[in-house]
Amino acid sequence: MRINSFRTRLLLLFLLLTAGILATSLVTLRWVVALQSERSLERELLVSERVFSELMQVRAEQLQQAAAVLTADFGFREAIASQDQETIISALVNHGERIGTNLMVLQNTAGDEVAATHAVSALPSIAARTAVAAAPLILVQNEIFQIVTVPVQAPDLIAWATLGFRVDDELAKLLQQLTLADISFMEVGTEQIYASSLSVAERTILGDNKQPLDQRLQQLDLAAHINSLSQTAQLAGPQGLQVIFSSQRQQAQQEFVILQQQYAAMALLLLILASLLAILTARKITEPLAQLTQATQRLGQGDYAKPIGINRGDEFGKLGTAFEAMRHDIAMREQQIVFQLEHDLLTELPNRVSLQSYLREAIESHQQGYIILLNVARFGEVNDKFGQQVADRLLQAIAQRLSALLSKPWWLARLAGDEFVLVGVGQTLPQVEQLLERLKLQLEQPWWLADSSYLLHFHSGYLAFTGGADAVDDLLRKAQLCARQARLQNRFAVAYQAGMDEQYLRRLQIVQALPKAVREQRLQLHYQPKLATATGTVVGVEALLRWRDEHLGVVRPDEFIPLAEQTGEIYRLTQWVISAGLAQLALWHEQGHKLSLAMNLSALDLSSPSLVTELQQQAKQQGIAPAWITLEVTESAVMEDPTSAKAKLQALRELGFKIAIDDYGTGYASLAQLKQLPADELKLDRSFIQELAHSEVDQTIVQSTLALAHQLQLQTVAEGVEDQATWQVLQRLGCTTVQGFYFSRPLAAAEFEVWLKQHQQGQQA
Structure with missing residues (x-):
């Protein structure tokens, strides 16, 4: 059925747009929720990691204090000094039972075992243990221990005491309750799990190194953050130890799923309200909408001159004001883009694009005149000696002095680098020669920047152009050839003469042929x-x-x-x-x-x-x-x-x-x-x-x-x-x-x- 009423079509359009926006919002929300849930999981895991680090630090401090208590015991030190083996063992056992220590080792100053619950050979060297600031994790007899090694002094160093707490599943579960994330201790390389708060089934899948770790985490639907513990890698095993902090995605996303459901209900309600609002507003928006449509068509066609005249106090008036501001800003940016395209940004003179356009227009309209190409002698040396900033300021000063010297009909542009081009439409040879004399006099005056003066020398080439008979690139090439000849002859200006092209080509051929002739x-x-x-x-x-x-x-x-x-x-x-x-x-x-x-x-x-x-x-x-x-x-x-x-x-x-x-x-x-x-x-x-x-x-x-x-x-x-x-x-x-x-x-x-x-x-x- 064909609907002829614009208002009805507008109403349907509003409804469709509203439905589309809501549908898009729902899709976007779903994507954002998924992204946010991942970020939330990452943040939670990072927090868990920091809590874990702090807990391990507290545990290390406790272990340090426990070791300090043991080494400070006078009887213990006296037993070590007298080499009373039974007393030493008794003190270690009693102290270990009091603080729940699983690993105790006493070594003399040479590193030999005095008394120990584990073989000294299973421990890293004393130097390696004491080189780590915090209590390191080590792998001893297929178990992980957090250890601390402290000196026993009476008052000089008489022994080293090493105490360690076992890092096992029980500790991992305790840490899980505090960090709110599952923790697994895995060896790098072999990927063997020594302790974990995961269930037995999850731990079995995570420890199966037949497939990459990422795939195993994905199979378990776990979000994970891995800390490689690089600072204790030398003490944790042959290839180091990594701690995996993980959390179930489904559980973490549950709140976000509820949020999506609530938003869907709100979207349905909004769709109903939008339908009612569309009916009320469809009548009022037809006229300003038409005006805005016409305005946008003009903007699309590049017409930025005519203002958008919507004088209303409501939202459409504000929209019209916004469109007007947009029209003005676009017009200004368009002018700026055109200016940058056609002008040199350093000197603000017309650039090569403008020069070619200006010359082409003059030639195609059968106008006659002269071109003068001016360059600065050995300007590269100025750049090398005084720096880019001074060179740029000198170029700006040259542009300003040239602009002040020239009057209509002379037209000035910067070709490239240290080259400037003057175009005089309708000028005769005597007028050109008179201008060159004035330029030579003025340009060779000192150039002052701040309190320093610089002497610059210039060379120029000039030639006439006739309407309809010359190509722009050929004119510029001939002018550059004349300027180059002026430099070779140490003259200020050289006019183009017939045959210069042939001489230039011959010199170019000589330059190309000479190396081969010598070789x-x-x-x-x-x-x-x-x-x-x-x-x-x-x-x-x-x-x-x-x-x-x-x-x-x-x-x-x-x-x-x-x-x-x-x-x-x-x-x-x-x-x-x-x-x-x-x-x-x-x-x-x-x-x-x-x-x-x-x-x-x-x-x-x-x-x-x-x-x-x-x-x-x-x-x-x-x-x-x-x-x-x-x-x-x-x-x-x-x-x-x-x-x-x-x-x-x-x-x-x-x-x-x-x-x-x-x-x-x-x-x-x-x-x-x-x-x-x-x-x-x-x-x-x-x-x-x-x-x-x-x-x-x-x-x-x-x-x-x-x-x-x-x-x-x-x-x-x-x-x-x-x-x-x-x-x-x-x-x-x-x-x-x-x-x-x-x-x-x-x-x-x-x-x-x-x-x-x-x-x-x-x-x-």
Whole structure:
């Protein structure tokens, strides 16, 4: 039958809901009652355990007092001192009968038996018994005793007296009456029961160790708590003793069953009353219910703007107020969630999600503008030196200063870590450059936190975007590439140029291919001859690294050497150069070509702790005196860590290696450093040599440098000699050695040998 009346349907709904709630409550009550009964049983068992512990403690104190009475008896002590065996036994028997002691043992100070009811061998050692603070439980002749061992002094120690009460079924039943829980004493491992308050049948099932203990307890319908007595495990038997406190579940749950029955009767009564109440209230709830239904539909659709207007003084008015409060709270949480999703929590700037959305919207709407990516140079060092808290506060200060510097239409976001992104829709290149100048001026001002200032340096990359033609990820990648280039060039800002992607990809390919090239020895050493300036005789060579890759083609040293330094591959690279160069030099010496060999060392090489040992071992292995080997270092390489670098160079020089200062005159503080460097040779940079024949300024610089070197007793080398006129000027000025393309370009070993032979023949002719 179809019911058309909404009120009737509402009434039936109330009845069904009430019945459902009551049924659910009954089920829940049943579950809660079962859970509560288990918890009650657990608490009762824990209480029983505490009562048991206290009873055992009281029993231990009584035993202690009884033992003290015995040992304090003057006649007993006199009997022990006189070794009157009959008196001792009589005293023990009389005292034992008075206090109901089942075990009595008297031992001399060495632990030997004087008088005993049980064999001394069945007892633990005196040290083990006295080491336990409370009266321990022990297993003697298949019985459990609670014992106490006390000294007998007259006044010095003359014996040890041990008294013990038997722990048996009678005691277990007595304890059961006091603790209100059955108590069973069971040995760990064998699970043999020595005493229990359980019935014989229950005890038989509990002691059957053919099935797990949990299953036996479940079979007996017992709730149990087990105390392993770990503090007396060494005295209770080979594997220790455990006490099982148990109680019948059915008996414990009886009161809860009555409670369930009472609740069921109350539920039936409530159902009747609810039916009457539903009839009375069904008429009044239709209108506010409809309003609440509409409100909940709006909330479900995400509309949190319109308030819920139920102005009543009854419960529905309160419900409407509660709904309104809920609507407001949900709206606030929604705003907070959206804010956290779209903003960086540290700086409260828009994050990567917002940045990508903002850029995507600008591009899709065909807007144009510029992106500036700004990062903090070596911010990781700030984090390491001053801690995470200072670093976070600095990032917050950067965000605040950037926000204060920028105005519309510039938009600021934090990309990640120490990277910030500025987006200027509609901005032109002059406006961007003007902003960059202002940023550079302001950002490199000191950053004050409390009473401390910090100097930070920044690098940035920028590029334009055109509406509809760019992908957001590509724009950000290009901006990061420019910022990275700015860091490498030590500049504040670098603009994106066509071809930067290709350069970046090539560098990435070089970084990936270099380890394999070193490992598989695909590199090659070329040698450029060094000639005595006065005679033109070849006196040595400089080893220069060359690399030709099947995919990358010719890779120039100025391409892969900096990358090798950045990735740490320079160490293996230098080891290979030393090994290959010295092996070739040894071969030439065997052939009669007494040449010196010059090799370059980088700043990272000078920081290697194994550099000196590696060079010494390689020279010794090849049979070459260190005097034939010249190590070229630049001023900038030494200045990376002057103290360590100078110490290594001094150590190498003391071993006989020659030290040359390469590219002299292009570094900083040249004169100041020269007098402190352990050097044998100055190598003039090609920038002073290439125009030497035609430039009086260069001649003046070279002449003064050569004069300084001669005063300091340093050999001199001029590189970059490309014509005879330059050679002649260097001869006139007194330069020691020359090298350059005028004589020969760097050659492979075989090609150099051919060139050397031709050069020597030309000199002889």
